[in-house]
Every structure is written in C-alpha cells, then in structure tokens.
Amino acid sequence: MAKRRYGFDEAKIQRYLAEGRGTGQLAAYKPWLTIQDVPxxxxxxxxxxxxxxxxxxxxxxxxxGLFLMFDWEDSVVDIREQFPLDREITRQIATDIGVSHPRDTQTQTDLVMTTDFVVDVSDASGSRVIARTFKPHAELDDKRVIEKFEIERRYWELQKVDWGVVTDVELPTERVQNLQWLHPMRSLDGTQVPYEGYWQDRVRVVSENWHSAGSMAIKGFCRWLEQTHGFQSGEGLTVIRFLLANKQLVMDLDREFDSLAVVSTLRMTAPVHSGQSRSA
Incomplete structure (x- = not known):
C-alpha cells in the first residue's frame, strides 16, 4: 500500500531537512510546508x-490576508512562511510544561512545528525579527491549540523574538480586500501590448493629466482617456491600479475603492515616468 501523501515519518522529515526546507532568505528561502504537502x-x-x-x-x-499586509509594508525586508522550529527545542519545552509534543497520528513521529510567518523588519527604530501565527478566533479556546501556542511562545521567547497570534477578528477586512485587488497589478509585464513601452506611455498620460482632472469622477476620467487619448476600455483603470499598487497614487485602504469618487480623492505622490513597478 502506498504511503499517505500527507503523513510524516522520520525518513520524510530527514528528506525535508536535506532539501534545505526552512532555510535561505528572500528568493532562496524554502518553506517547510508547501500547499502540496498538506491536506x-x-x-x-x-x-x-x-x-x-x-x-x-x-x-x-x-x-x-496577513501575508498581503506584510508584503505591502515598506518596513518589511523579508517574509518567510511555514517556518520550521528546532524540534529538539520544542520537544524539551513540551516536556518542561507537561504537554504532549505534536505528532503524526499514524506514525507517532514527532512533527516539526512551524510558525506561519517569520518577518524581517527594518525601520527608524532599527532592524528586528518578528514571528506571527494566524489562527481563527473561534479556535482560541481549544485546549490543544493553547498547548501548542505555549510551546511556540516559549520557543520564540528563547530566541528573543517578538511572537504573537493574529486572528480573523484583527485582520481589517476592507484593507485585505483592497490589497488583494492591488497585489497582482504591481507590474504590467507579461501583458500583450502593441509596441514596446506601451504601458509607460499610458502611465505618462495618466500622470500628466491627473491633477487637472481633480474634480472629475474616476470613472469619467477613464472615459475621457478613451475619448481623447485612444485608451482601450479598461486601460485607464488598469493604470490607476498599477499606480496605486506602486504607491504612486495613495488611497484609503480601509475604504472600498469607488470609481464614482472624484479623482482628487486619490493623491499622487510623485511624477511617474515608467510603466515598470518600483523596486521593493
């Protein structure tokens, strides 16, 4: 009989370690778990x-949702998801506090515990590492969840890392939805265009006319672009989303985007000369 795809035994854990899972930074980081590894x-x-x-x-x-919020913040340098904890340390903590260590129910192998996000932050106060775990609020009273959280909390306390739990109650719904809408628009590369520099030209036209269109509705401004500058249907909004995603335009992320609002509700932070995304 074939081994369960999602089960863990010692051989599988050692294979993951040999693959370098949970190591590296930025583009080289390998999460301990991928979406193919969990039911x-x-x-x-x-x-x-x-x-x-x-x-x-x-x-x-x-x-x-939590990832999108981290990825949006300028102070965030690196995001490492499904970060593995040293199993020898978590085993010892479990023993010290008198709870059972998480294990595979079939093989009885002690599992490698993970923290959802380990994030490098750099701002005016300096550089630091924070660790955050997401959990639905409805599960916070579960005894086993509390036990595993205590192992995780003590682990990061030993590492002198700020650890905390974020729940669905604390995630700002409107902000997350806006970030989901903006995230794929950070770059316009890969779209079919009639000539090289097409989007750069479109961005330039929007940027040059933005302030003079301040009292016009956003939807009306997009229609004006189609009538006077040859924009195809939807291209005006595409450029606006691109500018918002790159923080060249600023919106209130805690309110739903409204195409009937006037152009001046979105503040342009700087002239834009390129259709490329700004560097992170």
Missing amino acids: SSGRVSRISGWRTARIHHLLSDGET
Whole structure:
C-alpha cells in the first residue's frame, strides 16, 4: 500500500531537512510546508511576493490576508512562511510544561512545528525579527491549540523574538480586500501590448493629466482617456491600479475603492515616468 501523501515519518522529515526546507532568505528561502504537502481543508494560495521575488505558499485565507499586509509594508525586508522550529527545542519545552509534543497520528513521529510567518523588519527604530501565527478566533479556546501556542511562545521567547497570534477578528477586512485587488497589478509585464513601452506611455498620460482632472469622477476620467487619448476600455483603470499598487497614487485602504469618487480623492505622490513597478 502506498504511503499517505500527507503523513510524516522520520525518513520524510530527514528528506525535508536535506532539501534545505526552512532555510535561505528572500528568493532562496524554502518553506517547510508547501500547499502540496498538506491536506486541503480550506483555501490555499500561491502568491508572488514583491518583497522576496518568489512564490509564497499560504495555507488559509487568513494567512493570505496577513501575508498581503506584510508584503505591502515598506518596513518589511523579508517574509518567510511555514517556518520550521528546532524540534529538539520544542520537544524539551513540551516536556518542561507537561504537554504532549505534536505528532503524526499514524506514525507517532514527532512533527516539526512551524510558525506561519517569520518577518524581517527594518525601520527608524532599527532592524528586528518578528514571528506571527494566524489562527481563527473561534479556535482560541481549544485546549490543544493553547498547548501548542505555549510551546511556540516559549520557543520564540528563547530566541528573543517578538511572537504573537493574529486572528480573523484583527485582520481589517476592507484593507485585505483592497490589497488583494492591488497585489497582482504591481507590474504590467507579461501583458500583450502593441509596441514596446506601451504601458509607460499610458502611465505618462495618466500622470500628466491627473491633477487637472481633480474634480472629475474616476470613472469619467477613464472615459475621457478613451475619448481623447485612444485608451482601450479598461486601460485607464488598469493604470490607476498599477499606480496605486506602486504607491504612486495613495488611497484609503480601509475604504472600498469607488470609481464614482472624484479623482482628487486619490493623491499622487510623485511624477511617474515608467510603466515598470518600483523596486521593493
């Protein structure tokens, strides 16, 4: 009989270690678990990270929302998801506090515990590492969840790393939805265009006319671009999303984007001369 795809035994753990899972930084990082390695009990996602220039493996909608918030922040340098904890340390912590270590129910092999996100942050206060785990609020009272959290908390306390739990209650719904809408528009590369530099030209036209269109509705401005500058249907909004995704235009992320709002509700931060995304 074939071995369960999602089960863990010691040989599989050693193979993952040999593959370098849980090691590396930025584009070279390999998460301990990918979406192919876990049973699908919810919606999983593979999302390109603008900070890291690699695909991130996210195992729930909550993880996806938290990832999008990290990826948006200018202070974030690196995001490492499904980060493995040293099993010898977590075993010792479990023994010290008198709880059972997480194990595979079939093989009885002690599992490698993971933290959803380990994030490098650099801002005016300096550089630091934070660790965050997502968990639905409804599961916080579960005794076994609390036990595993205590192992995780003590682990990161030993590493002198700020660890915390984020729940669905704390994720700002409107902000996450806006970031989902903007995230794929960080770059316009890969789209079919009639000539090289097409999107750069479109970005230049929008940028040059933005302030003079301040009292016009966004939807009306897009229609004006089609009538006076030969934009195809939808191209005006595409450029606006691109500018928002690259923070050349600023919107209130905690409110739903409204195409009937006036242009001046979106503030342009600087002239834009290229259709390429800004560097992270």
